[in-house]
Amino acid sequence: MQNHTLTEAQLLSGWGRFPVVYSELVSPYSVAEAITWFSKTKTISCRGNGRGYGDCALNAQSIMSSLGLNYFHSFDASTGLLVAGAGVTLAQVLSIMVPRGFFLSVTPGTKYASLGGAVAADVHGKDHHLAGTFSNSVEYIELITATDGLVRCSRTERSDLFFATLGGMGLTGFIVTVALCLKPIPSAYVQQTTITCGCLREIMDCFLEHQDVTYSVSWIDCLQQSEKKRGRSLFMAGEFAADEVLPVMHRRIQHQGQVFYNEPHHLKVPFDFPSWVLNRYSVRAFNSVYFHKTLGRHCVKNVVPIDPFFYPLDAILDWNRIYGHNGFTQYQFVLPLESSLEGITAILKAIANSGKGSFLTVLKLFGAHNNHQREPLTIVSHSPTAQAEERSRGGYLSFPQQGFTLALDFAIEPSLFALLSTLDDMVRDYGGRIYLAKDSRMSAANFRAMYSRNGSDDCLDRFLQVKAHYDPHNLFSSLQAQRLGLMV
Ligand SMILES: Cc1cc2nc3c(=O)[nH]c(=O)nc-3n(C[C@H](O)[C@H](O)[C@H](O)COP(=O)(O)OP(=O)(O)OC[C@H]3O[C@@H](n4cnc5c(N)ncnc54)[C@H](O)[C@@H]3O)c2cc1C
Numbered sequence: 001m002q003n004h005t006l007t008e009a010q011l012l013s014g015w016g017r018f019p020v021v022y023s024e025l026v027s028p029y030s031v032a033e034a035i036t037w038f039s040k041t042k043t044i045s046c047r048g049n050g051r052g053y054g055d056c057a058l059n060a061q062s063i064m065s066s067l068g069l070n071y072f073h074s075f076d077a078s079t080g081l082l083v084a085g086a087g088v089t090l091a092q093v094l095s096i097m098v099p100r101g102f103f104l105s106v107t108p109g110t111k112y113a114s115l116g117g118a119v120a121a122d123v124h125g126k127d128h129h130l131a132g133t134f135s136n137s138v139e140y141i142e143l144i145t146a147t148d149g150l151v152r153c154s155r156t157e158r159s160d161l162f163f164a165t166l167g168g169m170g171l172t173g174f175i176v177t178v179a180l181c182l183k184p185i186p187s188a189y190v191q192q193t194t195i196t197c198g199c200l201r202e203i204m205d206c207f208l209e210h211q212d213v214t215y216s217v218s219w220i221d222c223l224q225q226s227e228k229k230r231g232r233s234l235f236m237a238g239e240f241a242a243d244e245v246l247p248v249m250h251r252r253i254q255h256q257g258q259v260f261y262n263e264p265h266h267l268k269v270p271f272d273f274p275s276w277v278l279n280r281y282s283v284r285a286f287n288s289v290y291f292h293k294t295l296g297r298h299c300v301k302n303v304v305p306i307d308p309f310f311y312p313l314d315a316i317l318d319w320n321r322i323y324g325h326n327g328f329t330q331y332q333f334v335l336p337l338e339s340s341l342e343g344i345t346a347i348l349k350a351i352a353n354s355g356k357g358s359f360l361t362v363l364k365l366f367g368a369h370n371n372h373q374r375e376p377l378t379i380v381s382h383s384p385t386a387q388a389e390e391r392s393r394g395g396y397l398s399f400p401q402q403g404f405t406l407a408l409d410f411a412i413e414p415s416l417f418a419l420l421s422t423l424d425d426m427v428r429d430y431g432g433r434i435y436l437a438k439d440s441r442m443s444a445a446n447f448r449a450m451y452s453r454n455g456s457d458d459c460l461d462r463f464l465q466v467k468a469h470y471d472p473h474n475l476f477s478s479l480q481a482q483r484l485g486l487m488v
Pocket residue numbers: 014015045046047048049050051052053056057066086087107108109110112113114115116117118120121122123124125168169170171173174175176313314437438478
């Protein structure tokens with residue numbers, strides 16, 4: 001095992017491969033090594049497994065990777081509490097914990113994010129309407145701060161630092177340990193219902209009608225020019241399947257009481273695709289084929305393994321290479337419930353008129369969690385509902401707000417930026433916001449307009465106060481933080 005910090009100057013990017021920087025990557029293998037390194041450096045970005053799309057984990061000086069901190073500290077099967085290094089990936093958690101009958105309480109659409117990255121972006125999954133964000137399951141974290149060194153924080157201990165670090169994009173300190181609660185599962189399969197919907201209103205109604213189902217998501221054909229068909233989509237809802245509905249070979253009894261988890265082998269994209277491969281015609285063809293996946297039936301029910309249900313894109317390693325060497329950006333925004341139908345219709349129309357296609361377009365419903373508009377709850381209030389609400393509050397900069405969120409992928413090309421700037425203004429004017437984990441180009445003015453109105457308190461200012469306290473000289477920085485004015 002490696003026991004000394006590795007440093008190597010190299011070209012680095014996020015998952016979208018845009019932008020790219022030449023920087024020094026520092027990889028400590030222990031907390032002590034990381035602390036020593038911080039005492040020698042002026043500015044650094046924190047990095048997990050590089051699944052953030054844009055420039056949130058980049059700068060042109062030094063980037064510290066958490067991947068060397070990939071050890072498990074403890075697991076308590078009676079409470080589901082797992083304590084692990086921030087560099088452990090969700091895939092590593094699943095490999096070990098699914099056979100024992102536990103799953104992540106909230107998981108993003110990739111299992112290759114690290115625990116530290118999941119906390120720093122306060123990621124959401126297909127169950128946000130019921131479960132809130134990743135932070136909901138986090139009990140405490142340990143991080144190295146600029147002023148106080150290694151500290152532990154939670155809802156009751158340095159709670160300001162805790163709420164600033166959840167969704168704080170690595171700007172308050174380097175997370176080294178995460179303690180989170182896993183949830184028990186009956187099997188590693190999901191009972192899935194797939195419904196075809198003809199237009200946006202239909203799909204939104206479908207989400208609202210299925211709000212009591214734990215997981216839901218939809219894939220939209222974004223290139224429909226016809227008004228009537230705009231937003232035609234596949235809606236997928238699911239619950240973990242009971243052991244009894246599985247074929248006998250996959251039941252626990254056949255596996256010494258362990259949950260049967262058949263981890264898939266993945267295909268790999270071996271080289272960058274030429275940029276002409278993805279054009280409006282190929283994207284339209286893909287969308288058509290995907291839409292007809294249910295073979296014309298309105299509703300299909302089946303049982304599927306967890307990997308294709310939760311992580312369909314992980315099936316092809318390095319799939320980001322299909323966008324060519326210029327890279328791509330994922331544009332993800334959320335609009336409030338009341339303006340979602342009108343706003344998303346207008347945005348899809350603007351995209352269809354521009355002729356630019358998104359290969360994959362994903363729509364999800366967010367619930368009322370992460371809503372700082374609610375009256376502040378005192379941590380000492382002990383009613384179960386008050387405590388549940390306090391848990392689901394999320395971080396000061398957590399992305400979700402109640403409403404619909406849409407994510408679209410666009411290959412980078414010069415004319416894209418004007419379109420995205422127009423879309424930013426539309427999102428802002430409809431009362432929405434853009435997700436920092438996917439962003440690489442939003443303006444500081446739009447960011448402030450979108451993120452400072454999260455309720456009666458100005459969450460952005462609260463975040464900046466905590467940053468000023470724990471990091472007055474901006475040891476923790478990123479290209480995104482510089483662009484958006486997230487420095488003090
Ligand atoms: C295919 C795919 C699907 C996705 N689906 C979803 C989804 O459904 N929902 C969702 O919310 N997100 C989703 N994401 C985004 C992804 O989950 C987040 O960007 C996550 O933060 C990536 O984790 P990472 O370890 O790769 O972090 P990185 O990309 O390396 O870093 C992301 C951010 O976290 C900070 N960070 C990372 N590690 C630390 C640390 N140890 N200490 C302090 N800060 C740190 C970085 O500074 C940066 O700001 C998806 C990404 C991909 C590629």
